Amino acid sequence: MGSGYWLDLGLLPYAPAFAIQKRLFEAxxxxxxxxxxxxxxxxPTFTIGRDGSQANILAAPSQLAALGIEVVExxxxxxxxxxxxxxxxxxxxxxxxxxxxxxxxxLHRLEDVLIGVLAGxxxxxxxxxxxxxxxxxxxxxxxxxxxxxxxxxxHGLSLNVTVDLMPFxxxxxxxxxxxxxxSLARALGRDVPLAEARGWLRRVLxxxxxxxxxxxxxxxxxxxxx
Amino acid sequence: MRWEVxxxxxxxxxxxxxxxxxxxxxxxxxxxxxxxxxxxxxKITLYVTxxxxxxxxxxxxxxxxxxxxxxxxxxxxxxx
Numbered sequence: 641m642g643s644g645y646w647l648d649l650g651l652l653p654y655a656p657a658f659a660i661q662k663r664l665f666e667a668x669x670x671x672x673x674x675x676x677x678x679x680x681x682x683x684p685t686f687t688i689g690r691d692g693s694q695a696n697i698l699a700a701p702s703q704l705a706a707l708g709i710e711v712v713e714x715x716x717x718x719x720x721x722x723x724x725x726x727x728x729x730x731x732x733x734x735x736x737x738x739x740x741x742x743x744x745x746x747l748h749r750l751e752d753v754l755i756g757v758l759a760g761x762x763x764x765x766x767x768x769x770x771x772x773x774x775x776x777x778x779x780x781x782x783x784x785x786x787x788x789x790x791x792x793x794x795h796g797l798s799l800n801v802t803v804d805l806m807p808f809x810x811x812x813x814x815x816x817x818x819x820x821x822x823s824l825a826r827a828l829g830r831d832v833p834l835a836e837a838r839g840w841l842r843r844v845l846x847x848x849x850x851x852x853x854x855x856x857x858x859x860x861x862x863x864x865x866x
Numbered sequence: 867m868r869w870e871v872x873x874x875x876x877x878x879x880x881x882x883x884x885x886x887x888x889x890x891x892x893x894x895x896x897x898x899x900x901x902x903x904x905x906x907x908x909k910i911t912l913y914v915t916x917x918x919x920x921x922x923x924x925x926x927x928x929x930x931x932x933x934x935x936x937x938x939x940x941x942x943x944x945x946x
Binding site: 716 | 874876901
């Protein structure tokens with residue numbers, strides 16, 4: 641069992657959160673950081689992955705501005721998705737060689753993690769051939785999208801816990817028109833404390849990658865970086 | 867010395883990756899470890915970095931084409 645960091649950035653806009661991720665990725669690849677799982681929640685944001693395009697955002701810029709939804713082009717694989725309060729975004733920064741997986745196996749392992757978290761809530765989610773991510777009764781509840789450089793991973797997964805699902809109607813999620821989405825709260829018909837869901841995710845991620853995850857704050861971690 | 871630019875073993879050997887783009891052209895200077903090629907499979911972006919300092923000598927798999935793990939997609943010439 642190795643050890644790594646559990647770094648919860650809290651509610652932070654996408655760009656500064658990714659700037660932190662880039663710094664940590666650099667430290668990881670130069671041997672100055674152990675495996676680190678970055679947690680974040682974003683304000684309402686559409687992210688366009690490297691396979692995506694603005695064409696999959698159906699709302700006009702003026703409508704997005706009125707709704708307070710930011711649009712950001714990002715470096716993960718995949719198309720367009722929505723991030724917002726009540727959705728957990730987790731980015732494991734790992735070396736694939738240590739966990740003994742190739743990139744595709746790692747992607748599937750992240751899907752397995754999401755399935756494991758949902759099983760903890762008594763929900764039987766699964767995968768859908770041809771449509772990466774995690775599905776519950778025909779609706780997508782968790783998404784994956786990763787990047788790999790020299791065997792090191794960044795980006796990761798998202799899980800809809802209590803997030804407002806309406807903004808998904810304003811995009812073709814993952815490039816799929818009218819793709820149904822759901823959340824843990826909707827599936828259970830009750831509120832779900834985000835901290836509780838994060839706790840499940842932490843246990844399942846730690847188990848999946850053989851990591852004992854130790855809490856660290858960004859100020860403490862930043863102080864240790866060159 | 868000629869250095870191979872290859873699809874890294876971190877991609878699934880059974881999968882084809884698609885080369886999305888080369889961020890250098892033949893004849894350009896490249897720096898070891900800097901991003902040289904972006905390749906993809908669904909939901910995975912693979913950043914392939916330059917194997918050595920030198921010049922991008924040849925592109926054998928161009929943007930839009932597919933390659934498998936271990937395939938040589940280009941060559942860098944340099945002293946290493």
